[in-house]
Amino acid sequence: MSDAKVYINGRLVGFHKDPLKLVDAIRARRRSGQLPYTVSVTYYDTTNEVYIYTDAGRVSRPVIVVKDGKPLLTEEHIKALEEGRIRWKDLVRQGIVEYLDPEEEENAYIAPDYEHVTKEHTHVEIHPAIIFGVGVASLPYSERNLSSRNLHGAKMLDQGLGLYAANFRLRTDTMSYILYYPQKPIVRSRVADYMNYDRRPSGQNIVVAVTPDLYAMDDALVMNLDSVQRGLLRAVFFRTYTAVERRYPGGQRDRFERPTEDVSGYLGEEYYHAIGDDGLPIPETYVKGGDVLVGRTSPPRFLEEVTQFGIIEENRTESSITVRMDEEGYVDNVLITDDPNGSRMVKVKLRQEKIPELGDKFAARGGQKGVVGMFVPQEDMPYTAQGIVPDLIFNAHSFLSRMTVSYLLEILAGKAGALRGRRVDGTPWHEEPIEDLEAYLKSKGFRPSGKEILYDGLTGEEIKARIFIGPTYYQRLKHLVSQKIQARARGPIQILTRQPTEGKAREGGIRFGEMERDTLIGHGAAMTLYERLVEESDKTTILICEECGNVAVDDAIRRERYCPVCGSRKVQEVEVSYAFKLLLDELKALGIYPKVVLRDKA
Amino acid sequence: MKYAHFEPSVEKFAEKRGLPKTKVTKLKKAVDQWLDSVRIDPWYPAGLVAAESMGEPATQATLRTFHFAGAAEVSVTSGVDRMLEIADALRKIKTPSMRIYLKEPYSKDEDKAREFALSIQETYLKDVAKISEDYFSREIRIDLDEGAIEDRGLDKDTIVSKVAAKVKKKVEPEGNTIVLTFGEDMPLMKLRKLRMSLEKLHLSGIRGIRFAVVGKDGDEYVVSTSGTNLKAILKHKAVDHTRTISNDIHEVAEVLGIEAARYVIIEELKKAYGDMEVDLRHFSLLADLLTYDGYYEAVGRTGVAGKKGSVFARAAFEETGKHLTEAAIWGEVEHLKGVVENLIVGLPVKVGTGRVKLVMKLGE
Structure with missing residues (x-):
């Protein structure tokens, strides 16, 4: 075989006759501390290439080195660690533990734990849970789930509202959410400790009853209205609005002030209620969508006109910052500072309480998400013999195909943990034995299965089936209906096409697209389609000259209609879409003469 | 019977069941009634419904083609790949193949069939x-x-x-x-x-036939080939030229004529859709559209869509600028007959309720 190519940080630096020897030598030096522990070296026998990486930005993780089927980390080391005689650094320096990056993992054969170490293995995991990423490993019992469910769960973990930063009051994030009473999960994973999850939690332990319910169909959730009113999973939403006093060429600049009535574009007295004379809002005033948050006027677009008296009249235009149409709330904070250009800048933080409402999204860990389908008053919810009323009803059908065992175990473990007042360890491959939890439940007079007799809140009758009930950690996800709901009957239109605008921020319509169009044609519903695409959109009446087929004009002052091209007065009104009129105009602009031939309506 | 062409099959059915005369007339009436009920309405948008009915399952179909390991199989393109080949009227299809029916004694004798298959392999x-x-x-x-x-x-x-x-x-x-x-x-x-x-x-062997294998169709032996040469194979004395067919539609149109090609399009579409249930009439409408000019052409801008009579309909599909300028040069007239044309102008489309004029009978 030819010599192996050797790459350092992706660059070909040379060739080597015996790549395996080279790789071994580099590894030996790294383990003996002669090379930094961050260096990685990999040999690909398929392409006969050696990759050496020393650069930053690689994700690497520690594993225990195995030599001749024996892990180098022994009981003695652990004892010494516990007694404080050695430290982690020493283990790395001695080559007992080494860091692998994704590239070098390709050359490693890593045993999940000490029991499974064989002669072929090169490394052993410090803990089997490390084979998951941080996200999945921090979910309790995740080793018992389908991998896809864990992936969903880990993805939702960063959508959960919580305490994202302790200094949130001082920060000026464009958007941020804070959960009112974040709790530490009862059932925890020790991996979550390494990202300080207990100090920045993003959910609450709530009591869940697992039962089929009509209003919990297709991943809907039924919530206890009273729990919500007591503050369950309540959050607050902050949005920071920014306003800058811009400078313009010629020494002019914007001004923060309360616009007076003579300012062009003046909105109306009621929109300026939240601001003072300096144009800035007064903290803790309530503002609605459209209200002015920061009053600002800009210099006129064109140079001032000189009046007959020789005085330059400045006609400033209104350019205030208003609250978004779909938002409201209290002015939380007003910050005055300078922007990088040295202009005066104001940041206004708006605070809005977000109480769980119909359609908000919630998720347990392990990928079981859902939206609220109904709120039920506490008196109508089912209750246990002890009087425990669930905060949430979770549909039992959600288990059949997804097989999220972690959810079931979390309820059971959560129940035991809540009863004994101590948190339960659910770290993957390192759990408290389920049997112990069951035994504890039994000793406290509960069924070891976690099921209980529930009574129907409406009738007071005992529900025939035994219902699985217990506390589970639930997250409120950042997808709130109040920020997604969109509807329009009338509203702004685009200037060019006279069709409704697009997008929620512009009060837009929902596009009746090509495929929707096809459904109506398929049904032969021509008039419905006409209504959607013309009447409710860009219908216009244009005048057409009978003689030459051009668009005619209506002279309102002289009260006459005539064709500006041929001068004919034979003009007809025609109802078309404005887009068509535009097409005619554009064709004319291209030098094409589109002639509209009129015929009597048959 | 109102639908006379159904009469023979109804009578055949009655004879098989041994139905009495009175029941047969009753049956005929019922069949007539049923056929009335399944008839489409006037101004029914048949083309759009056909397009959607064939297009929707195609989005669900995988682009995967099945290949059978081992020698004794002729692999044929299927699924979306094949649908596109047919609709785009590709000249060079991925897996040209023939299904050769044999005359007796070749059709009954496996050895003779094998010998024939071997002899036609180039x-x-x-x-x-x-x-x-x-x-x-x-x-x-x-x-x-x-x-x-x-x-x-x-x-x-x-x-x-x-x-x-x-x-x-x-x-x-x-x-x-x-x-x-x-x-x-x-x-x-x-x-x-x-x-x-x-x-x-x-x-x-015969030029173009790369590979031929013997299979069984009912009680007779049939030869499937990879590669086609319909013209040459139909001349062969062992071949039953009434049933032998190629899946290369252009070839069939050339050798057997456009009606045969239309038939092959329908059969090939049926095969391409496999077990996805699509009504035969949608296929036959498409097949008509692809062949009614007397030759086989694609649906795209070079074929059916590009040859539409309406300027707006062509401009709405592809190459808007080209069609508008050409229409301007030749002074084309838009008659606003189709669906897209009316949508562009902002008039009700001329299908379904858009075509019907209400006439009121007064004084009754």
């Missing part, structure tokens, strides 16, 4: 021999592969004579090796060219 000299050239001694060496020759059902002597005819020279084989020696005056370029033409020396 074989060139390079398939049964290794050909090498020697520029120093100006020789071409042909090493025959006895096993391959036997597999192809040939014999050495005919090969030798064909080689001899090709090089116009007496050829004497030594065992399995033929050595052709040329004189000093033979240019090297010519030697090379001769070697290359020898490789492509046609020994047996």
